[in-house]
Amino acid sequence: MVEKQSGSEWSARRIAPEEIAKYQTDGRDFLDDAALEARLQPAPPPEPARVREIIAKARQIQTLDLDETALLLRVADPGLWDEMRQAAADIKHKVYDNRIVTFAPLYLSSRCVNDCGYCGLRSSNAGIARRTLTMDEIRAETEVLAGRIGHKRLVVVYGEHPQSDLDYMLNSIRTIYAVRVPARRGMGQIRRVNVNAAPLAIAELQALRDAGVGTFQVFQETYHHATYRQVHPAHTIKGDYSWRLYCMHRALEAGLDDVGLGALFGLYDWRFEVLGLTAHALELERALGIGPHTISFPRLEPAANTPLAQNSRWRVSDDDFEKVVILLRLAVPHAGLIVTARENPGMRRRLLPLGCTQTDASSQIGIGAYQESHGGQDDQRQQFMLGDTRTLDEVVRDLAGLGCITSFCTAGYRCGRTGRCIMDLLRSGAEGKFCKLNAVLTFKEWLDDFASPATQAVGAPLLQRELEEIRTQQPRIYPEFLTHYERICRGERDLYF
Numbered sequence: 334m335v336e337k338q339s340g341s342e343w344s345a346r347r348i349a350p351e352e353i354a355k356y357q358t359d360g361r362d363f364l365d366d367a368a369l370e371a372r373l374q375p376a377p378p379p380e381p382a383r384v385r386e387i388i389a390k391a392r393q394i395q396t397l398d399l400d401e402t403a404l405l406l407r408v409a410d411p412g413l414w415d416e417m418r419q420a421a422a423d424i425k426h427k428v429y430d431n432r433i434v435t436f437a438p439l440y441l442s443s444r445c446v447n448d449c450g451y452c453g454l455r456s457s458n459a460g461i462a463r464r465t466l467t468m469d470e471i472r473a474e475t476e477v478l479a480g481r482i483g484h485k486r487l488v489v490v491y492g493e494h495p496q497s498d499l500d501y502m503l504n505s506i507r508t509i510y511a512v513r514v515p516a517r518r519g520m521g522q523i524r525r526v527n528v529n530a531a532p533l534a535i536a537e538l539q540a541l542r543d544a545g546v547g548t549f550q551v552f553q554e555t556y557h558h559a560t561y562r563q564v565h566p567a568h569t570i571k572g573d574y575s576w577r578l579y580c581m582h583r584a585l586e587a588g589l590d591d592v593g594l595g596a597l598f599g600l601y602d603w604r605f606e607v608l609g610l611t612a613h614a615l616e617l618e619r620a621l622g623i624g625p626h627t628i629s630f631p632r633l634e635p636a637a638n639t640p641l642a643q644n645s646r647w648r649v650s651d652d653d654f655e656k657v658v659i660l661l662r663l664a665v666p667h668a669g670l671i672v673t674a675r676e677n678p679g680m681r682r683r684l685l686p687l688g689c690t691q692t693d694a695s696s697q698i699g700i701g702a703y704q705e706s707h708g709g710q711d712d713q714r715q716q717f718m719l720g721d722t723r724t725l726d727e728v729v730r731d732l733a734g735l736g737c738i739t740s741f742c743t744a745g746y747r748c749g750r751t752g753r754c755i756m757d758l759l760r761s762g763a764e765g766k767f768c769k770l771n772a773v774l775t776f777k778e779w780l781d782d783f784a785s786p787a788t789q790a791v792g793a794p795l796l797q798r799e800l801e802e803i804r805t806q807q808p809r810i811y812p813e814f815l816t817h818y819e820r821i822c823r824g825e826r827d828l829y830f
């Protein structure tokens with residue numbers, strides 16, 4: 334690919350100051366470090382009655398305010414933590430039932446102009462093999478994901494670089510959506526492309542919206558301004574905290590109304606980051622009337638030639654990480670929570686019942702790795718090392734054994750159930766009813782098209798239980814649902830409510 338302009342020229346034109354200032358108050362970010370730190374100062378444990386009032390509010394699927402979230406952070410009594418753990422699981426079940434949505438990450442480029450201290454792909458890391466996939470290579474990667482593994486939903490990941498600019502993003506998304514691969518009975522295809530990318534300007538975000546992307550993710554990495562400055566050099570684009578912080582404001586203004594927040598846990602105090610994510614969710618609801626559709630909470634993982642990733646003093650223990658998930662589920666109860674293959678299988682099993690709603694599987698994060706690596710990892714080609722390299726088939730079987738149905742549903746986005754609409758549906762529990770139907774239909778599709786005999790054996794009884802639940806709990810829609818289900822059994826595909 335020919336570079337249209339030099340990297341430095343390109344970088345110098347990326348940030349639009351007026352698309353930051355319009356959202357700030359008196360030139361200041363909504364994220365007030367001192368106000369968050371003040372809430373984390375040592376204080377007596379909260380009264381159990383007050384804790385239970387806050388839990389009750391979360392059970393009503395209402396976003397907690399910062400004082401309420403901070404108060405939960407101060408709980409020391411193990412019995413109250415048990416109550417919070419149970420409430421998190423109950424809220425997840427109320428909003429999302431026993432469904433776990435699955436996806437795969439697809440890294441399209443390892444070139445990046447930024448120099449983030451914790452990242453294996455940072456520009457100063459000479460030990461990384463750099464590559465940007467061509468459209469033919471993207472097509473080939475997608476054929477593996479959609480045709481051999483059976484994924485329906487991807488998160489495509491781009492470094493920030495002129496070779497992976499907006500034109501490249503749009504071309505790659507069109508390329509992915511166009512792929513059709515014969516499967517055992519139906520046709521493998523990617524039905525939803527979510528995007529994880531650098532912050533964009535409003536006009537660029539409108540172009541992504543028009544290309545039919547699902548959720549648009551930009552992770553703030555750390556909400557703590559001083560830490561942000563330490564790990565993101567000031568001369569890089571990413572060194573501008575506010576350009577990144579207000580990207581979701583721009584996305585929502587651009588009509589890209591499914592947005593995903595995230596923080597990289599391990600860069601600073603995990604309690605601060607929980608408050609930062611909550612503050613971000615509250616600010617989006619306040620300013621634009623729409624909260625985040627998803628929240629991600631990746632933990633710092635080892636990366637090639639990247640000492641910070643191993644040596645950070647803020648690394649989060651497993652027990653504290655469990656608290657992160659419980660607190661986020663209570664603080665932003667409508668949001669989907671994504672636990673990824675960064676975590677090992679045991680940790681994923683521990684976290685999923687506490688409120689997680691999405692997870693990835695068969696993940697490869699090396700550039701071109703789905704075609705080339707045959708399941709292995711290569712630290713010279715990837716941003717960090719994964720903790721769980723199990724196949725989608727193994728993960729689906731594991732989840733089925735836990736009583737969870739793996740959903741390949743992409744209907745909400747294609748039926749316009751996004752943004753404020755999806756928030757209202759999630760809060761009322763109505764979305765769960767659509768999703769249950771679509772989860773069962775897509776699970777049946779996947780079992781028929783891609784599952785091994787061992788996974789089919791575990792999945793079939795789960796399907797029967799789900800059918801019976803729909804028959805008894807949604808009797809009015811059951812006949813229409815059953816008609817769809819029987820058509821799927823006969824080989825039709827992509828039927829949804």
Ligand code: SF4
Nearest residue numbers: 445447449452454455
């Ligand atoms: S974290 Fe992202 S922006 Fe930073 S160096 Fe890595 S790929 Fe680039």
